[in-house]
Amino acid sequence: MKKNKIIVAIVFIAFVLALLFNESILTKAYPVYKVIGKDKIEESVKNFKTKESKHFIVRYQDSDSKYVSLIIDTAEKHYYGVIKDLGYAPKDKSVIIVYSNPDEMNKDFSLAKGENAMGIYLNGVISIESPALWIPSGQDVTKVFQYEGPVVHEFTHLVVDDIAKGNYPTWFTEGIALLEEYRQDGYEWGKDLSYNGKPYTFDQLENNFDSLDEMLAYKRAFQVTKAISDKFGMETIREMLRDLGSGMSIESSFYKETGLKLDTFVNNVKG
Ligand SMILES: [Zn+2]
Structure with a gap:
């Protein structure tokens, strides 16, 4: 319990520092918050x-x-x-x-x-x-x-x-995880699934990922993330993760790295 009190104090200090230095509160406090959660899991x-x-x-x-x-x-x-x-x-x-x-x-x-x-x-x-x-x-x-x-x-x-310090949409981390499975093992997730009509839009991935059909949402996340790496290279994925870790939104980061609007890019990726 004592340890938790110290952690709460650290979180508070992180908040204050984040405010002082005008950086994202989320990305500053998140790594500390994560330690509390990790301790709890390891205890169980x-x-x-x-x-x-x-x-x-x-x-x-x-x-x-x-x-x-x-x-x-x-x-x-x-x-x-x-x-x-x-x-x-x-x-x-x-x-x-x-x-x-x-x-x-x-x-x-x-x-x-x-x-x-x-x-x-x-x-x-x-x-x-x-x-x-x-x-x-x-x-x-x-x-x-x-x-x-x-x-x-x-x-x-x-x-x-770790890199993005908790600051990423679910579709992006799922997309990167599925992309790595593909890059490491050649395992292509949802290869034989087909969309009923149109694939999910950027807006649906960004705002409703958890309520979409899970298989099709993952497939779309994979396609979109792979399209980013195919067109701009893994370097852009790496840069985007670092941008997110500094508190930037994914749209601003994508624009900064590619000069394109993320929603337009995503909605144009072939399904
Ligand atoms: Zn996952």
Whole structure:
């Protein structure tokens, strides 16, 4: 509790500094706020076992010990690829918690009961469902986990969040996470899905992402983000993340980096 009081004081000081230096309050206070959330999540798995590699810390229970090296190998295999693409390396090792009970994972990561995710990123921590829960028996666990698993996707969310300091629309972090899956593994998300009519507009992605059809919204986020990197290169994605981290809006950042209006660009990306 004492620690929390200190953190509250730090958040307050961050607010004051942000006001004084006229920078975004959100991007100043967010990294501190994130520490509180991270502590809370780590507290809820304090009885889990721990295995560390060069860049990751895996927390798991006995029943998942057989998957730990697969998880570490997959994460380490793609670590340098992701940080090179996004131009940023986390300063601490990244924590990956393996849950064999999806309800527990949803509770610790604030996901509503009944919702389901193979992986979640929140407050600087990655959680993944035990491979035992989603890889059907008889399949090649290593192959399926490396190709379809959540590690690259969630680690990308972690890096994006660190650079942009919480200041990004959901479609952009999902788009970058799906783009990294594509760039790292050639895994193209939602390839066979087709839009019923027109793809979602910029306005829908920006303001209503969570209430859209999830599959189609993710597909559109991927297409749009890939179109930005195809046309302007990963350098522009990197610059946009840095702009967001300094408190700029995504529209201003895109205009600054490309001279184009983001809504027009997005609405013209082929569906
Ligand atoms: Zn995601």
